[in-house]
Amino acid sequence: MSKTDLRPAVTLRQPAELLAHGFVPADALADLEKVAARYAVAVTPDMAALIDPGDPDDPIARQFIPRAEELVSGPGENADPIGDQTHSPVPGIVHRYPDRVLFKVVHVCAVYCRFCFRREMVGPAKGTGLAQAAYERAIDYIRMHPEIWEVILTGGDPLMLSPRRLTEVMADIAGIDHAKIIRLHTRVPVADPSRITGDLIAALKVRGATTWVALHANHARELTEKARAACAGIIDAGVPMVSQSVLLRGVNDNAAALEALMRAFVECRIKPYYLHHGDLAPGTAHLRTTLEHGQQLMRALRGRVSGLCQPDYVLDIPGGHGKSPVGPGYLSPANSFPRQREPDAETRYRIADYCGDVHLYPPKS
Numbered sequence: 628m629s630k631t632d633l634r635p636a637v638t639l640r641q642p643a644e645l646l647a648h649g650f651v652p653a654d655a656l657a658d659l660e661k662v663a664a665r666y667a668v669a670v671t672p673d674m675a676a677l678i679d680p681g682d683p684d685d686p687i688a689r690q691f692i693p694r695a696e697e698l699v700s701g702p703g704e705n706a707d708p709i710g711d712q713t714h715s716p717v718p719g720i721v722h723r724y725p726d727r728v729l730f731k732v733v734h735v736c737a738v739y740c741r742f743c744f745r746r747e748m749v750g751p752a753k754g755t756g757l758a759q760a761a762y763e764r765a766i767d768y769i770r771m772h773p774e775i776w777e778v779i780l781t782g783g784d785p786l787m788l789s790p791r792r793l794t795e796v797m798a799d800i801a802g803i804d805h806a807k808i809i810r811l812h813t814r815v816p817v818a819d820p821s822r823i824t825g826d827l828i829a830a831l832k833v834r835g836a837t838t839w840v841a842l843h844a845n846h847a848r849e850l851t852e853k854a855r856a857a858c859a860g861i862i863d864a865g866v867p868m869v870s871q872s873v874l875l876r877g878v879n880d881n882a883a884a885l886e887a888l889m890r891a892f893v894e895c896r897i898k899p900y901y902l903h904h905g906d907l908a909p910g911t912a913h914l915r916t917t918l919e920h921g922q923q924l925m926r927a928l929r930g931r932v933s934g935l936c937q938p939d940y941v942l943d944i945p946g947g948h949g950k951s952p953v954g955p956g957y958l959s960p961a962n963s964f965p966r967q968r969e970p971d972a973e974t975r976y977r978i979a980d981y982c983g984d985v986h987l988y989p990p991k992s
């Protein structure tokens with residue numbers, strides 16, 4: 628039987644299924660059963676088809692195939708690493724910044740990412756979706772807060788909703804006068820592009836609000852022909868798309884991989900938006916990089932691709948203090964290096980170019 632014959636026709640959810648398809652070794656099974664009992668596992672056929680079972684470092688496998696390291700929580704790791712609970716006034720809503728809320732209508736996803744910062748909250752075993760009474764309370768909360776301009780549907784993955792239910796949710800939000808923007812964060816167009824049907828795309832469009840879709844992908848290989856067609860369907864319907872990615876060790880933590888990913892987004896008419904530093908979710912240390920390495924990569928990216936391909940490198944501050952840009956700085960006061968002090972230093976800056984060479988600004992006339 629060839630490797631192709633082993634490719635699954637359905638989503639793999641059990642370690643034994645991963646073993647049967649050659650994605651994990653037999654001697655890892657006992658540990659992986661423990662991992663799967665704690666954190667949901669799902670590898671869709673589309674994602675499984677991208678994995679080379681013969682490559683122990685496959686960047687797609689690292690994102691979706693569970694590993695024993697997930698059983699070990701590292702220093703600083705936390706079940707709620709970005710403080711969703713602290714900022715949740717009613718179930719389903721996270722209100723961290725004045726003008727926007729997260730609205731978590733579903734708790735399931737097409738795939739379960741091994742680095743997910745909500746891994747303690749997503750998956751079929753983590754309760755149910757928002758019950759109708761809680762849903763209505765969340766909608767009321769948005770209605771009662773006129774400062775909320777943007778509602779971000781996140782997860783779980785909002786594109787796991789049926790077109791009928793998504794239409795209702797979009798209409799409920801868009802029916803609130805001050806809610807002008809609805810942003811959906813999703814992995815479905817890459818993980819399960821067949822779900823992006825005409826009906827689902829139609830559900831994204833709603834009178835009374837502007838819809839944006841943020842696509843989560845971390846490696847250029849995820850942007851398959853099917854995924855690109857799914858995204859094109861969304862964008863052709865008039866819904867703009869941005870990207871979000873997570874900087875992940877062994878997946879995209881080198882300049883060539885990041886360059887290929889950002890170019891792929893732009894080729895798909897998706898503007899690179901965020902590159903997240905890995906959050907301190909439990910059992911994810913093996914996938915995180917250092918901030919210093921992330922900054923080096925952002926410097927390298929600046930020299931390799933145009934501004935169109937540049938995401939913001941951001942860190943969600945633990946405890947719920949929000950996102951801050953953590954990319955490298957290029958500008959410093961000219962008098963910040965005392966031994967190089969110049970007479971007119973107060974009015975001049977040092978600025979690094981994309982090659983790392985430093986110049987004075989304004990230059991001497």
Ligand code: SF4
Pocket residue numbers: 735736737738739740743744745746749782783784813814843
């Ligand atoms: S799709 Fe998003 S919410 Fe779901 S497991 Fe992946 S990162 Fe977490």
